[in-house]
Amino acid sequence: MKAIQDCYPPKYAHCYGCGHGNPAGYQLKSYLQEGITQARFTPGMQYSGGVPGHVYGGMIASLLDCHGTASAAAFASHERGVAMEEQIEPPRFVTASLKVDFKNPTPQGVELLVRGELISVEGRKVRVALSLHANDVVCATGEMLAIELRAGA
Numbered sequence: 001m002k003a004i005q006d007c008y009p010p011k012y013a014h015c016y017g018c019g020h021g022n023p024a025g026y027q028l029k030s031y032l033q034e035g036i037t038q039a040r041f042t043p044g045m046q047y048s049g050g051v052p053g054h055v056y057g058g059m060i061a062s063l064l065d066c067h068g069t070a071s072a073a074a075f076a077s078h079e080r081g082v083a084m085e086e087q088i089e090p091p092r093f094v095t096a097s098l099k100v101d102f103k104n105p106t107p108q109g110v111e112l113l114v115r116g117e118l119i120s121v122e123g124r125k126v127r128v129a130l131s132l133h134a135n136d137v138v139c140a141t142g143e144m145l146a147i148e149l150r151a152g153a
């Protein structure tokens, strides 16, 4: 199955968090399956937070950020009855607002699961509920308002 981010042409593949054309970035890959989006990622040991052995909060927020905008694009496409991979230029969303709640320390050296669920689609505005899990423990939850860029932006 093609990742949501891999549906974009090279000219839009530069994002630090998820662009497949950015060799220095995370190259996060998100997938929509059965109404839920998921991405898996193991942050390098350089992303240490203040507490040894735990992941830096900004890294966690960035995973929710990138997974959220990709999820918004996939959810909006699905609502419009078209799959991401069927579009030459899929809809592009940016983060207008991202709230993160850090629920539990996130351990390093563990594959993290990031999940997204659609809250609502209202024109260009898509709200996504996000969560980040390590070893089946919810470490962070979040909510994003993503906004679709206007054509030509």
Ligand SMILES: CCCCC/C=C\C/C=C\C/C=C\C/C=C\CCCC(=O)SCCNC(=O)CCNC(=O)[C@H](O)C(C)(C)COP(=O)(O)OP(=O)(O)OC[C@H]1O[C@@H](n2cnc3c(N)ncnc32)[C@H](O)[C@@H]1OP(=O)(O)O
Residues within 6 Å of the ligand: 004, 005, 006, 008, 012, 013, 014, 015, 017, 018, 019, 065, 066, 069, 070, 073, 092, 093, 094, 095, 096, 097, 124, 125, 145, 147, 148, 149, 150
């Ligand atoms: C940078 C472009 C990247 C695109 C790349 C695309 C693909 C890349 C490949 C694969 C990955 C797929 C997606 C990944 C893309 C990026 C990932 C990382 C995500 C980010 O890291 S991305 C960077 C941080 N992000 C920004 O850099 C945004 C700066 N910002 C703006 O560029 C404008 O601000 C914008 C466009 C958001 C809106 O501007 P606009 O002129 O188009 O629209 P407008 O202002 O009219 O708002 C329309 C309606 O949203 C409401 N609204 C707006 N903002 C709100 C807020 N904060 N809270 C509550 N409501 C809000 C209004 O109230 C109105 O609501 P209503 O229609 O009901 O009146």
